[in-house]
Amino acid sequence: MKKLPVIFACLLFACQFGCQKPSPLTVEPPADAPAGALEVTVVSNPDTNIAVSPVDSSGLLPGDQTQYSGLFLVNTVKYDNGHGLLSVAYASAYFGDRKRPFVVNGKTLGYWGVDIMPMTTLPLKVGGIVMTRVPFKIHVGTRDTTFGYMYRAVFASLQPKSSFDWDDQQPDPIMSPTAFHDTVQTPEDLRVLAPAGGSVLSRTKALQLRWVGGGPIRIVISTYNVLTGKTRPVLQLKPDVNTGSAVIDPSLLALLPLARNYVFTFVIANRSDRLLGQQQQDRTLVQAATVYNTYVQFQ
Amino acid sequence: MPLSRSVVLLILAGMAGSTACAQAIFAPRASALGAYAALVQDVRGFTANPAGLTGMKDWDLYTTTYTTTGPGGGGFVFSGFGIGKRFFDNHALALQYSPGTTLDVVQRASFRIAGLSLATNRQISYIEPLAAAYAVRVTDRLAFGVQGRMQTEKITDPQYAIQQVTDSLNAIVPLQQQYSRDTWFGDIAVSWKPAENVSLSALGRGLVRSTSRGIPSKFDTLALTYTRAFELAAGWSPAPPVLLSLQASTAKRGALGAEWNPVADLSVRCGFYADGGLPPFIDAVGFGLGYRYLFFEADASYVRFTNQSVRGGTVASASFDPSLIKDLGMNPFTGNRASVSLRAMLGNIREAPVRIEGVEMLGSVYPSAFQAMAYRPVGRVRVRNTSRRPVSARASIYVDRLMDRPSQSQPVSVQPGESVDIPLTAVFNDRVKDVPAVTIREATVTVSSASEDAYDEHAQARVLIHGRNDWDGTPEGLRYFVTPDDPDVIRSARAIMLAGKDSLARVPAELGQLRRAKLLCDAFTGGLVYVKDPRHLTEFVQYSPETLRSRTGDCTDLTVCFSSLLNSIGISTAFVDVVPPRMPEKAHMYLLFDTGVSPAYGDHVSSNPKRYIMRKSRSGRETIWIPLETTAITHGFDRAWTDGAQEYFDSVELGLGLASGWVRIVDVY
Numbered sequence: 001m002k003k004l005p006v007i008f009a010c011l012l013f014a015c016q017f018g019c020q021k022p023s024p025l026t027v028e029p030p031a032d033a034p035a036g037a038l039e040v041t042v043v044s045n046p047d048t049n050i051a052v053s054p055v056d057s058s059g060l061l062p063g064d065q066t067q068y069s070g071l072f073l074v075n076t077v078k079y080d081n082g083h084g085l086l087s088v089a090y091a092s093a094y095f096g097d098r099k100r101p102f103v104v105n106g107k108t109l110g111y112w113g114v115d116i117m118p119m120t121t122l123p124l125k126v127g128g129i130v131m132t133r134v135p136f137k138i139h140v141g142t143r144d145t146t147f148g149y150m151y152r153a154v155f156a157s158l159q160p161k162s163s164f165d166w167d168d169q170q171p172d173p174i175m176s177p178t179a180f181h182d183t184v185q186t187p188e189d190l191r192v193l194a195p196a197g198g199s200v201l202s203r204t205k206a207l208q209l210r211w212v213g214g215g216p217i218r219i220v221i222s223t224y225n226v227l228t229g230k231t232r233p234v235l236q237l238k239p240d241v242n243t244g245s246a247v248i249d250p251s252l253l254a255l256l257p258l259a260r261n262y263v264f265t266f267v268i269a270n271r272s273d274r275l276l277g278q279q280q281q282d283r284t285l286v287q288a289a290t291v292y293n294t295y296v297q298f299q
Numbered sequence: 300m301p302l303s304r305s306v307v308l309l310i311l312a313g314m315a316g317s318t319a320c321a322q323a324i325f326a327p328r329a330s331a332l333g334a335y336a337a338l339v340q341d342v343r344g345f346t347a348n349p350a351g352l353t354g355m356k357d358w359d360l361y362t363t364t365y366t367t368t369g370p371g372g373g374g375f376v377f378s379g380f381g382i383g384k385r386f387f388d389n390h391a392l393a394l395q396y397s398p399g400t401t402l403d404v405v406q407r408a409s410f411r412i413a414g415l416s417l418a419t420n421r422q423i424s425y426i427e428p429l430a431a432a433y434a435v436r437v438t439d440r441l442a443f444g445v446q447g448r449m450q451t452e453k454i455t456d457p458q459y460a461i462q463q464v465t466d467s468l469n470a471i472v473p474l475q476q477q478y479s480r481d482t483w484f485g486d487i488a489v490s491w492k493p494a495e496n497v498s499l500s501a502l503g504r505g506l507v508r509s510t511s512r513g514i515p516s517k518f519d520t521l522a523l524t525y526t527r528a529f530e531l532a533a534g535w536s537p538a539p540p541v542l543l544s545l546q547a548s549t550a551k552r553g554a555l556g557a558e559w560n561p562v563a564d565l566s567v568r569c570g571f572y573a574d575g576g577l578p579p580f581i582d583a584v585g586f587g588l589g590y591r592y593l594f595f596e597a598d599a600s601y602v603r604f605t606n607q608s609v610r611g612g613t614v615a616s617a618s619f620d621p622s623l624i625k626d627l628g629m630n631p632f633t634g635n636r637a638s639v640s641l642r643a644m645l646g647n648i649r650e651a652p653v654r655i656e657g658v659e660m661l662g663s664v665y666p667s668a669f670q671a672m673a674y675r676p677v678g679r680v681r682v683r684n685t686s687r688r689p690v691s692a693r694a695s696i697y698v699d700r701l702m703d704r705p706s707q708s709q710p711v712s713v714q715p716g717e718s719v720d721i722p723l724t725a726v727f728n729d730r731v732k733d734v735p736a737v738t739i740r741e742a743t744v745t746v747s748s749a750s751e752d753a754y755d756e757h758a759q760a761r762v763l764i765h766g767r768n769d770w771d772g773t774p775e776g777l778r779y780f781v782t783p784d785d786p787d788v789i790r791s792a793r794a795i796m797l798a799g800k801d802s803l804a805r806v807p808a809e810l811g812q813l814r815r816a817k818l819l820c821d822a823f824t825g826g827l828v829y830v831k832d833p834r835h836l837t838e839f840v841q842y843s844p845e846t847l848r849s850r851t852g853d854c855t856d857l858t859v860c861f862s863s864l865l866n867s868i869g870i871s872t873a874f875v876d877v878v879p880p881r882m883p884e885k886a887h888m889y890l891l892f893d894t895g896v897s898p899a900y901g902d903h904v905s906s907n908p909k910r911y912i913m914r915k916s917r918s919g920r921e922t923i924w925i926p927l928e929t930t931a932i933t934h935g936f937d938r939a940w941t942d943g944a945q946e947y948f949d950s951v952e953l954g955l956g957l958a959s960g961w962v963r964i965v966d967v968y
Contacts, residue, residue, distance in 0.1 A: 023373045024403035024422075026613045038410035042461050044468045097776050195807050204517065234461070237410070251458050253421075255471070 018217060030247065037240045040252060042235040043220065050110055055220050056231050057088075059267040059289040067275075069111070070095035070284030072166050074126060074160045074184060081295040084196015085114075089158040091126045093166070094150040095284065102147045103140055110138040111150025127164040131155050160189040164288060181287045187215040187268040190290040195264065197294045203256065208247040213290065215216040215268040217242045224295060229261055256298065267290040311490050323395055325378060325628060326363060327600035327638040332589020334546035335553030336532035337490070337500045342383035342393050343598075343642060348500045348532065349432035349444030350490035352383055352391035353917075355407070357646030358440070359383040365399065368601075369611065379428075380637070389436040402428040402627045406616070410607030412459070414470050423521050424453040428625050441493040447483050454478045454518055480513035484526065492512040495656070495683065496536040498527045504528040504548075524622045528665075539687060539716040544570075550625060551575030556585075557626050563687040564591040577623070577631065579605050580935070596642040610634045649753035652686030653746045657720055663763035665771050666734055667840070668779040671725040675705070678760065682746045684713040690748045694721040694813035698742045700763055703730045712910065721746070737767040768845075769856070770838040774876040774888070774965040780840045780859045781967050783866035787844035792867045795822040810903060812870050812895040813925070819864055820927070820936035827933040828849055857929035858890050860968050873919050875926065876963045888941050889928045891964065896923045908951070910944040 044063055052058075052065040057077050065071065077172050079086040096111030103109070117124040122129045130166045131151035137144040166182040190213035198295030201207060211218065218238045224229040234256055256262065269289035275282060326344035329335035335344055339351025342359040362380040379397030386392070401424060408419035425488040432446035451752065458474040485507030490500045505527045514522070532546040540560040548555040556570035566589035574582040587600035600825055605609055609631055624630040660678035680694045683910070692713050697705035706726045713719050723744065743758040770776055782788060796803070806814040830851040832839040841856040843863035852860065862872040871893040878886040891912065896904055897920075898913045904923050905911055916922045926943030927936075956962030 016911045021373075021377045022399065022401055022403060023367060023612055023634075024405045025619075027404055027616050027619045028613060029407055029409040029616055032617070039413045039469070041413040042469045042471045172550045238413075249408055249410060249419075251408075251409060251456070255459055255461055 018032070018268060032235065038246050038248075039238040040241065041236040041238065042255070043236050050108060054231050055222060055233050056263055056293045057265075057289065058266050059265070059269055059287065059291040060285075061220065061233055063237065064285070067182070067283065068285040069098055069282045071282065072126075072182070072184075072286045074158065074164050074186060074288040075291055076186070076289070077190075077293070078190070078290040079293045079295075080192065080197030082196065083195075087157070089155040091129075091131065091153040091164070092150060092156070093126070093131060093152075097148070100148075102145075104140055109140060110136075110147060112136075113150045115149045124151050125165070125167045126153055128167075156188050160186055160290070162186050166286065182272065182274065184272060184286050184288040185270050186288040187270050187290050188213045190217075190266055190268050192195045192264070192266050192294050194294045195294060195296050199294075199296045201253075201296050201298050203253045203298055204250050206250055206254060209246040209248065209264070211244055211266055211292070213244075213266075213268055213292075214242055215270070217269045218269075219246070220255065220265040220267065222263050222265060223257060225263040226261055226262040231265075233265075236292075253298075260297050262296050262298055264294045265294060266294070316949060324362070325328040325395070325400060327598035327640045328566075328568065328589060328626075330602050330636070330638055331568040331570055331598075332544055332556030332558060332602035333572045333583070333585050334532060334544035334556040335554075336488075336502060336530060336533075336546055337498045337534035338542065338544055338556075338558075339490075339500070339648060341644075343640070343644070345381065345383065345393050345432055346395065346430050346446060346486075348485065348488045348502055349393070349446040350434050350442040350488040350500060350540040352393050352434035353389065353436040353490075354386065354433060355383050356651075357385055357389050358644070359393075360643045360645065361640065363638055363640035365636050367422060367634040367636055369607070369635050373669045375639075375820075388661050391432075391434040393432045393434075394457075395430040396428065397430070398426065398428050399940055400627050400631070401425065402624065402630070404460055404619070406619075407458070413466045414519065415471065419457050421457065422453075422455040424451075425624065426451045426453070427629055427802075434488075436668045442490045443460050444488040444490070448489070448817045450482045450484065450487065450523070452482075452514060452522065454521060456518075461630075466625045478514040478518065480511045480585055482508060482510040484525075484681040488556070495654075495685075498529075498534040500532045502530040504530060504566065517932060521621055523624055530799075531944075532959055547855055552625070557698055560687060565589070572629070574680045583606070583629070583901065594644040596644070598642070599638065601635070601637045602629075604633070606631075607635075610815055614876060628729075652684055652711065653692045653748055653755040654683045654685050655744070655746055655758045656681040656683050658744050658760040660759050660760055660762060662728070663765055664725070664731070665765045665769055665776060665779070666727075666731045667770065668776055669731045673726045673780065675724065677725045677762070678723045678742075678744075679720045680723060680746060680758070681718055681720050682711075682713065682873050684715050685716040687715050689714050692719070692721065692746055692748055694723055694744060694746045694762075696723045696724065696725050696742050696744050697741050698727070698764075698839060701727050701734075701740065701764070703728050705743075726814055731764065733769050734764050736762050737769065738766075740764055740840070768839050770840040772838050774874040774963060777840065777855060777859060777874060778844060778967050779886070779967065780842055781866060781872075782843050783860045783863050783968070785842070785844055785863065785867075787847060787861045788867045790818060791847050792864045795819050796868060798822070808899060808905075809896055810821075810894070812893065813904060815868055816865060816870055816892055816925070816927075817936040818909070819868070820861070820932050820939060823850075824935045827852075829853060829930050829933070830859075853886050854930050857932065861927065862911040864930045866968055870895075872962075872967045873914075873924070875947065876965065877946070877959050879950075879956075880959070880961050887946075888922060889926060889930075889946060891926050891943075893917075894923045894925055897921075898923060909948050910940065912947065 001044050016144045026196055043061055052062045055061055065289045074091045076089045095114045095116055097114050098111055100112035131153040133149050134145040134152050136148040136150040138147050163183050185235050193210040194208050218236055221235045222233040224231050267289055269287050274284055302532045329344035333917040336348040339345055339348040342353030342361045345352050360382055363378040364375045365378050366375045376399045378399035381395040383393035384519050404423040406421040427450050429449040432444055434444035435440055436442040446644050456476045458476050459471045460474050461469050462472045464470050484505045486504050487506055488502040492498050508525055528548050528550045530548040534544045536542050542558040546557040553573045554570055558568045560566055567902045568587035570585040571581055572583035573580055583602050585602045588599045642740050658680045661676055684690050691710040691715055693706040694709050695705040706724055708721050711719055711721050740762050742760045742762045743757055747755045805816055828851045833852050841852055841861045846852045846856050846860035865872050873891040875889050893916050901923055912924045913921055914924050925940055926947040927939045928942035931942045933941040950962050
């Protein structure tokens with residue numbers, strides 16, 4: 001019994017002075033991939049019955065496209081599959097009339113493409129170039145069905161960091177009571193250094209991404225069907241700061257479906273959002289983007 | 300082995316290998332000194348050298364806490380506790396629970412999940428929660444120890460999956476994976492004290508290993524490296540208040556430490572840690588204090604690393620290499636650490652300031668002279684004061700059955716660090732006289748500080764005990780065979796006196812003693828036979844009753860017998876021991892007895908003055924003594940006197956034996 005005070009003293013000593021946990025050693029990721037600097041979003045695929053442009057050509061996720069009635073795009077798109085670099089520059093304008101859906105078997109496949117340039121004397125211009133009205137086609141079964149109009153212009157190339165003016169001098173009296181004018185600046189040129197097109201990558205090793213091109217960048221990882229050429233976006237990565245590099249952790253790569261072919265779509269875009277019609281749903285996205293697609297394979 | 304050669308070997312060993320090691324930073328005393336292995340004597344930091352556990356006294360309790368200073372530091376962390384127990388004198392067990400011996404690593408992820416608060420960081424925990432050791436002391440200077448150490452690795456790896464919430468909506472859900480595995484290490488240690496102020500130790504670390512499965516191979520880069528290491532350590536106390544230590548490992552790590560006691564119970568410590576693998580060479584410096592009060596001991600230490608570059612709690616991934624972590628308490632990522640501990644010693648923990656350095660028996664024990672052993676040392680014990688205070692030490696000796704209780708010596712003052720010899724005197728009981736022949740007995744020699752009842756240390760010594768009739772060959776030793784108060788002797792002498800009372804009555808009073816001696820001797824005329832001793836390793840002497848019963852004996856037996864008889868009737872006797880030079884085989888002994896006659900009346904004794912001797916009697920008065928050749932008593936008193944007088948004249952008067960020293964006269968009583 002005489003020893004009890006001693007034991008109590010020892011326990012008291014231990015409890016009184018030892019209630020903290022040791023501070024952990026924090027291991028910071030490499031400087032080119034700061035901790036938490038990469039925001040990861042799993043890409044939801046909204047009602048895919050609605051016709052949307054693939055992300056590898058538009059730089060827009062399907063969900064982004066369905067949020068807008070109108071899309072005014074000026075894009076430079078590059079394709080790198082390891083056998084050469086293909087570059088395309090184009091502008092397109094489409095405005096869907098949400099009151100005129102195209103329904104097949106109860107499913108809405110798209111909306112009527114409003115002719116926003118009914119008078120040829122006052123054409124729709126982008127960067128001073130008259131855009132061409134083309135039919136807006138919706139893919140139904142094995143065939144395409146024309147359902148309204150859209151406008152396109154093709155360029156040999158687009159100068160980076162140059163302004164493009166959208167100029168609709170004859171507004172649709174129904175959609176917009178005033179003339180439509182907007183200006184968008186093309187972003188910097190974009191060149192992806194890693195992964196190179198045609199690379200064979202491992203899912204269990206951290207993947208280094210490197211590119212040249214400033215501005216707000218997003219990287220969309222999509223599966224790619226080599227037979228149909230269709231892509232299906234899975235993840236979108238958005239660095240907080242464009243440092244020209246990022247590292248994808250293996251735990252993220254593990255999220256990717258067990259497909260072999262993937263396309264990494266790097267997008268630097270300048271965007272503005274405006275209300276063109278009278279309804280809230282008539283929001284229009286004006287975008288100038290540089291899109292770089294690099295096609296890879298995962299082991 | 301000279302100390303210098305040991306030091307060289309240690310240094311060479313430190314340069315040789317390239318494997319893992321562990322520092323005992325768990326204990327503040329250990330962390331302050333750095334080189335601690337050779338100094339382990341209790342449960343504190345015993346993983347540095349489990350063999351040192353045999354230094355415990357009884358129960359040993361120990362708890363410690365620490366805090367990390369500087370960037371990344373926090374509050375005090377319960378480091379753990381240890382408990383040890385010494386049992387059966389030479390065995391010791393110890394257990395250490397150390398949840399604070401841990402290194403938690405958070406690998407921050409470079410990404411975050413949008414809109415969700417999912418943990419994306421990977422967490423790795425390295426823990427050494429348990430250690431257990433057993434030690435055994437083989438000799439006073441040699442001990443062995445084995446220990447098992449448990450190390451646990453835990454990895455929490457965040458994983459994710461895409462879950463389809465609706466047809467069009469996907470979400471990321473966490474699938475956090477946790478992995479864990481335990482590894483047990485087996486170590487073997489040895490401690491050796493070649494001298495009282497030198498201690499050496501060797502430790503084979505990680506000689507045996509058992510690892511459970513549980514962590515996938517993809518995390519191999521996060522695993523700690525498991526390799527064997529060999530550690531050597533030395534401790535040296537050049538003077539009692541100073542202690543120096545040195546330690547080296549095949550893992551290219553080493554340390555130097557020093558401890559100084561400016562006053563009793565207070566210790567000041569410092570140490571230097573060396574790392575031969577990574578610069579800088581001196582990678583840490585330790586400081587510490589220790590204070591002891593009764594059976595409590597408190598220690599404090601502070602370890603500061605010379606390179607602070609990666610010790611702020613945050614490190615770049617390129618700089619983080621788990622293979623650099625050889626020890627969870629001390630590695631390139633450990634921050635400066637302040638530790639405090641409390642130790643309690645329980646049970647039989649009395650200080651033992653006095654230690655036995657050696658026991659020497661000064662000769663054998665002759666039962667005939669057992670009374671003399673109470674005053675004459677039978678041996679001596681060399682004791683050393685190992686404390687920091689002067690102590691009063693005493694020694695005792697005990698021989699089972701032949702002694703009633705241990706015989707204690709007088710207290711002797713011993714200064715700190717001093718060694719002194721304490722004589723051992725033994726009080727035997729009467730049973731020692733029953734020992735028939737030479738025998739060897741174990742004697743227990745104990746030493747203690749005089750103020751304490753309990754002993755500090757004990758040792759065994761072998762005592763040669765002769766048979767009851769064995770004689771050491773000296774006339775002084777022969778005196779102990781003279782037994783005038785033996786009932787048989789008294790009865791025999793009184794019977795003779797009674798038979799001759801008539802003749803005694805006619806003798807003048809001043810010649811009474813002479814007459815009684817003559818009467819006594821003549822009673823044996825023709826009744827005694829001279830017989831040599833039996834063949835024996837030592838001289839064989841019969842006690843007087845034995846001679847009286849057997850009526851046989853050699854010169855010593857007869858001398859002893861007549862000495863006993865004469866003394867029993869009040870006549871003083873003395874032995875005349877004659878050892879002629881260069882002729883020891885002709886050594887001889889005969890008797891002198893005191894007539895009590897004054898030299899003035901010498902004519903009354905004999906007309907020939909060469910037939911008697913004048914010497915002082917027991918009363919200090921000079922009287923006439925008569926030599927008796929006891930072997931001639933069978934021919935009567937006169938013949939024995941004549942022969943004795945002749946021998947005395949030849950050896951003393953002519954041969955000058957007394958002056959030359961080969962004749963000695965030893966008074967019996």
